[in-house]
Amino acid sequence: MRGIMEQAQQKRIVLGITGGIAAYKAAELARLLVKQGIDVQVVMTEAATHFITAATMQALTGHPVLIDQWQDDKGMAHIQSSRLADAIVIAPATADFIAKLAHGLADDLLSTLCLARDCPLLVAPAMNKQMWANAATQRNVQQLNADGVLLLGPVSGVQACGEEGMGRMLEAEELARDVVGALQNSDALNEGSSSLTLPRRERELSGVKILITAGPTYEAIDAVRGITNRSSGKMGYAVAQAARELGAHVTLVSGPTALPRPQGMQIIDVTSAAEMFEAVKRCVTDTDMFIAVAAVADYRVEQASEQKIKKSDAKLTLELVPNPDILAYVAALPDAPFCVGFAAESENLHAYAEQKRRAKRLPLLAANLAQRAIGAEDNELVLFDDAGEHHLPQADKLTLARALLLHAATLYKKGRSQ
Numbered sequence: 001m002r003g004i005m006e007q008a009q010q011k012r013i014v015l016g017i018t019g020g021i022a023a024y025k026a027a028e029l030a031r032l033l034v035k036q037g038i039d040v041q042v043v044m045t046e047a048a049t050h051f052i053t054a055a056t057m058q059a060l061t062g063h064p065v066l067i068d069q070w071q072d073d074k075g076m077a078h079i080q081s082s083r084l085a086d087a088i089v090i091a092p093a094t095a096d097f098i099a100k101l102a103h104g105l106a107d108d109l110l111s112t113l114c115l116a117r118d119c120p121l122l123v124a125p126a127m128n129k130q131m132w133a134n135a136a137t138q139r140n141v142q143q144l145n146a147d148g149v150l151l152l153g154p155v156s157g158v159q160a161c162g163e164e165g166m167g168r169m170l171e172a173e174e175l176a177r178d179v180v181g182a183l184q185n186s187d188a189l190n191e192g193s194s195s196l197t198l199p200r201r202e203r204e205l206s207g208v209k210i211l212i213t214a215g216p217t218y219e220a221i222d223a224v225r226g227i228t229n230r231s232s233g234k235m236g237y238a239v240a241q242a243a244r245e246l247g248a249h250v251t252l253v254s255g256p257t258a259l260p261r262p263q264g265m266q267i268i269d270v271t272s273a274a275e276m277f278e279a280v281k282r283c284v285t286d287t288d289m290f291i292a293v294a295a296v297a298d299y300r301v302e303q304a305s306e307q308k309i310k311k312s313d314a315k316l317t318l319e320l321v322p323n324p325d326i327l328a329y330v331a332a333l334p335d336a337p338f339c340v341g342f343a344a345e346s347e348n349l350h351a352y353a354e355q356k357r358r359a360k361r362l363p364l365l366a367a368n369l370a371q372r373a374i375g376a377e378d379n380e381l382v383l384f385d386d387a388g389e390h391h392l393p394q395a396d397k398l399t400l401a402r403a404l405l406l407h408a409a410t411l412y413k414k415g416r417s418q
C-alpha cells in the first residue's frame, strides 16, 4: 500500500471501537492507517474499554480517545468529530451496535456521531456465528446495506469462543486496504461534486450469479445402505464463501455434509446425483457461472430397495447404472454459463485433468491430487485453461478458493468483453 498522503491532502477518519473481543485488532488497524499518513481519531464505546485500553489507542494515534459524550467542554464532540472526518470506520462492530445503526439510535458518543455524520460509514462486523446468523442481525445488516453503509466482512473462521463459523472480523491488514480503497474511491466520486456518499464497492464478481455444487452424493441401495464417497464438502463451501466475498449472488447445491451452513446465499440440500441434477437444471437458466465442485457418485443402483435387504451367506450382486454428468450437461447447453470444473485424480494429474477439461469443453478446470485433498484442511491446486497451467501452492481451502475465483472472474470478464 502506498501512503495515501502522497496522493491527496491528509485524510482524517474516526475509528469507532465497540465492545467485542476483536477490539484488539483495532490497535493494529489504527497503526496501519497511521502508517498510511491518515489522521486517526479513536472513539470507543464504554464496553470497548473493557477489551482494550484508551491509553493503547492514544499511544498509537497520538490523540486522546473520545468515549464520553459529555467530556469535551461544549458537549459537541459528535458534531465536531463527524464534521472533520472523511470517513467513519467501526471495527469491530458488535451485533448490538449494528442494531443501533440500523435503527438510528444515538445513546452514546459513537452512535450519535454516526447519526450526525456527513461522510461514508464503513462497518466491520465481529460476533459469534449464532449472533450473526440470527434473523434480527441479518435484517439489520440488510438495512445498513440499503442505507449505503459499506460492510467489510465478516468472514468465516475460528472464533474467540472456540467455535468455527461466519462472524469473524477481517484481519487488520485487509481492513486497512479496504479503508484506504474507500477513501480513494470517494475522492474519485466526489471530484466536482458536493455529495459525500460512498459508492458501493465494485467487487470482482459484483452481481454475478454463481451456481455451485458441493459435497458428495449418496446413492441408496436400500433403506439404510448406500454408495457415497469421501468428499467433505469443504472445498465447495470455501468456493461458495469466496464467491460471496467477491460480491456474487450464490446458490449452493449441497450434497450431505457435516459442515456449518454458510450465510448470505441460497442453499439447496440434495442427497442423490439425480436430485442434484434436478436442482441444477432448475437454477441454471438464471446463472452466469457454474462451478461444479461436488464429487458426484458415478453410479447408482437403478432400483433401490425400499426395505432393508436381509443379510445372507449368498453373494449379492448389485447392478449399477451410470449417473448423469451434471457438468457435461450444463457445459453443452446452447446458452451455457461460464463453467468451472474440478478434478480429483490419484495419478497422472496433468494429463487426466487436461483431458477432462477438453472432453467437457470447459474454459477452466481446477485439479488436485485426491489423496491430498479429501477431508484435509489444506490443498494444492493446478488450474488448467486455454493459456495453460497455473499452480496454486499449498494453502488452506479458503485461500485457494479465493485465488481460483479471482482467476475465474478474470476469464469470465474477458469472455464477456469479446
Ligand code: C5P
Residues within 6 Å of the ligand: 213, 273, 292, 293, 294, 295, 296, 297, 298, 323, 324, 325, 326, 327, 328, 340, 341, 342, 343, 344, 356
Ligand atoms: O468425476 P469427474 O472427475 O469427471 O468430475 C469432474 C467434474 O465434473 C467435477 O467438477 C464434478 O463436479 C463434475 N461432475 C458432475 N457430474 C458427474 C460427475 C462429475 O457434475 N456425474
